[in-house]
Amino acid sequence: VEAVYRSHGGVVWRAVLMMAAGDRGVADEATAEAFARLLAYRDGVRDPVAWVFRTAFGVAAKELGRASRIAHGILPDEAVGDEAELPSELTEALRELSPEQRAAVFLHYIADLSVREIARLSGSTAATVRVRLHRARRSLKVSMTEGLGVDVV
Amino acid sequence: LSDGWRELAAPVVDVEPPLDLWARVLQREAQLAPARPPSRFPRRGLAIALAAVACIAVIGLLALAAHSRSSAPAPANANPDAPILGPGTNGWVAVDGYRNDQIYLVRPGEKARPLEVAGSAGATATCPSWSPDGTKLLFGRVAGASQTGGDQVPRLDQGLRAAEGAGDAQSAGDAELVIVPVSLDGTTGAAKVIALHGFETGYTAPCGMWSPDGRWIALAGPAAVWVVDTQTEAIRRVPGLPGDLEWRPGTDDLAIASTMAMEPVTIYSTVTGKLSRLGEVKAAHITWSPDGKTLAYTGGEADARGLWLVDADGSNKRLLVSDMGSANHGIGPVWSPAGDRIAYQRLTQGEEHEVVLVNVADGTQRTIAPLVATSKQFRVDRSENFHWYPWAVWWAPDGTTLLYAAWNDGILGASAEVTALIAVPADRPHHATILIDGGNGGHQWPIQLWGRQPE
Numbered sequence: 001v002e003a004v005y006r007s008h009g010g011v012v013w014r015a016v017l018m019m020a021a022g023d024r025g026v027a028d029e030a031t032a033e034a035f036a037r038l039l040a041y042r043d044g045v046r047d048p049v050a051w052v053f054r055t056a057f058g059v060a061a062k063e064l065g066r067a068s069r070i071a072h073g074i075l076p077d078e079a080v081g082d083e084a085e086l087p088s089e090l091t092e093a094l095r096e097l098s099p100e101q102r103a104a105v106f107l108h109y110i111a112d113l114s115v116r117e118i119a120r121l122s123g124s125t126a127a128t129v130r131v132r133l134h135r136a137r138r139s140l141k142v143s144m145t146e147g148l149g150v151d152v153v
Numbered sequence: 154l155s156d157g158w159r160e161l162a163a164p165v166v167d168v169e170p171p172l173d174l175w176a177r178v179l180q181r182e183a184q185l186a187p188a189r190p191p192s193r194f195p196r197r198g199l200a201i202a203l204a205a206v207a208c209i210a211v212i213g214l215l216a217l218a219a220h221s222r223s224s225a226p227a228p229a230n231a232n233p234d235a236p237i238l239g240p241g242t243n244g245w246v247a248v249d250g251y252r253n254d255q256i257y258l259v260r261p262g263e264k265a266r267p268l269e270v271a272g273s274a275g276a277t278a279t280c281p282s283w284s285p286d287g288t289k290l291l292f293g294r295v296a297g298a299s300q301t302g303g304d305q306v307p308r309l310d311q312g313l314r315a316a317e318g319a320g321d322a323q324s325a326g327d328a329e330l331v332i333v334p335v336s337l338d339g340t341t342g343a344a345k346v347i348a349l350h351g352f353e354t355g356y357t358a359p360c361g362m363w364s365p366d367g368r369w370i371a372l373a374g375p376a377a378v379w380v381v382d383t384q385t386e387a388i389r390r391v392p393g394l395p396g397d398l399e400w401r402p403g404t405d406d407l408a409i410a411s412t413m414a415m416e417p418v419t420i421y422s423t424v425t426g427k428l429s430r431l432g433e434v435k436a437a438h439i440t441w442s443p444d445g446k447t448l449a450y451t452g453g454e455a456d457a458r459g460l461w462l463v464d465a466d467g468s469n470k471r472l473l474v475s476d477m478g479s480a481n482h483g484i485g486p487v488w489s490p491a492g493d494r495i496a497y498q499r500l501t502q503g504e505e506h507e508v509v510l511v512n513v514a515d516g517t518q519r520t521i522a523p524l525v526a527t528s529k530q531f532r533v534d535r536s537e538n539f540h541w542y543p544w545a546v547w548w549a550p551d552g553t554t555l556l557y558a559a560w561n562d563g564i565l566g567a568s569a570e571v572t573a574l575i576a577v578p579a580d581r582p583h584h585a586t587i588l589i590d591g592g593n594g595g596h597q598w599p600i601q602l603w604g605r606q607p608e
Binding site: 017018031032126 | 162165166168170171174175178179358545
């Protein structure tokens with residue numbers, strides 16, 4: 001587990017940080033909880049990397065207020081507070097996306113993973129990931145070209 | 154996304170997790186540890202006593218089992234109410250994504266057995282699909298692309314450093330289709346391998362779908378539909394952005410829905426080699442009625458939540474269900490082999506899912522409640538039950554049973570894998586049977602995991 005943490009802990013933490021739109025507290029808590037549970041339950045886990053990603057996303061989703069907020073793509077205001085880790089321009093853009101969209105955007109465009117791999121890590125389907133990315137691109141295009149003057153294609 | 158966005162998002166690569174995060178992990182793990190069963194008995198005497206009781210119990214059970222075998226044949230399924238993969242099937246369900254990136258054959262009450270095919274070691278095998286006559290199994294194979302399986306894990310940190318300039322499509326290896334005869338006892342014959350030169354596997358897996366007569370195989374690539382003649386091994390590429398494919402029953406016509414319903418549904422004729430539009434139908438997911446006369450579809454941009462029917466010539470559009478809920482799901486609606494119902498899967502609150510059965514005659518719907526997964530099934534040290542939620546759903550050939558690719562919400566405490574393939578009687582869903590845990594729910598098309606009975 002420690003080897004998985006060394007190789008993937010940073011990516012898990014950054015993915016959750018993006019998912020939480022820069023809330024470092026959520027990223028710390030979800031990542032620590034996921035790896036702690038992997039340590040506790042490791043005997044039955046066949047794919048520790050995917051397991052820890054899914055668990056971290058699950059914990060983060062709960063931290064972010066969960067079901068109804070996620071269903072509507074709304075991030076609670078307190079998520080971008082004193083602990084915000086990212087530039088305000090980025091967090092403003094990310095707040096236009098749902099938590100799942102943010103995680104998918106990070107894993108695809110920043111961590112450079114394929115759609116299929118993201119589906120495996122997030123416990124979703126390739127089709128769902130593609131939809132998330134498509135909608136994220138559309139939202140970012142609107143928010144960033146109009147609000148920030150950044151060209152998104 | 155543009156370079157501008159990448160520049161804006163770059164800070165997320167530069168930030169680092171706190172230095173004491175691993176210490177927090179250990180601290181938290183120590184809090185979780187008491188919940189696990191003790192690894193040793195506290196006293197030798199107690200251990201001996203419990204071992205003796207266990208031995209007596211095992212001997213009793215063995216005697217009981219021997220008596221049962223002598224008086225009646227052992228059932229194929231330990232649960233007498235659970236579906237037996239017998240009537241209308243060849244007895245097997247084929248799955249991928251279970252372990253080691255290989256294909257496995259599954260039936261109730263037995264261990265999963267790997268499909269033994271030469272050349273699959275070290276490659277990723279995916280998307281198993283039984284031929285219409287139930288005698289051959291098709292699957293996609295990608296050589297040298299098994300870095301995601303077994304103990305080899307992807308190097309995400311390398312990906313982070315190489316993010317700049319990455320495109321959507323990545324070639325992960327040479328793709329090929331493999332067709333292998335499988336007998337009723339699960340033994341395999343000589344495989345036919347068809348190379349798919351130029352198929353971009355970084356974007357989508359080579360998931361083939363058999364034509365109704367078993368001659369053709371269609372699969373969706375990033376920018377074309379690949380249509381393979383299994384007799385001549387000739388490959389045709391039909392340009393487009395395929396999102397869903399469905400062979401029309403009784404014909405060699407392939408319906409193609411474009412990605413995100415951007416273009417109208419088209420019909421590709423393998424006889425004429427021509428494409429034609431199905432009226433102005435825009436859809437993300439499609440399914441044919443078993444008689445091939447009607448297409449059901451959903452996911453069009455103008456009405457993403459409606460389930461519509463249209464005649465095979467593109468006329469007589471009519472609404473069957475006005476709101477299917479969120480359509481962010483795997484394979485879309487699937488028409489039952491009997492023709493009377495359509496099953497679909499939808500998201501509920503959060504990322505949970507459920508299956509809905511629609512009566513085609515009048516549009517009435519029935520939701521199948523989430524299946525309860527007991528804590529005993531997952532070896533967790535908690536008393537509460539969890540639920541199975543379907544990522545995708547298929548019909549068994551006889552139309553009485555559904556096959557779920559499912560996950561459960563016990564992930565936050567479970568010590569087992571959380572995905573499974575589950576056989577669910579459509580009218581008695583509480584008599585479900587877990588065929589295998591650890592299956593892959595990520596397929597986009599209703600490929601035939603469930604083999605038909607050979608004629």
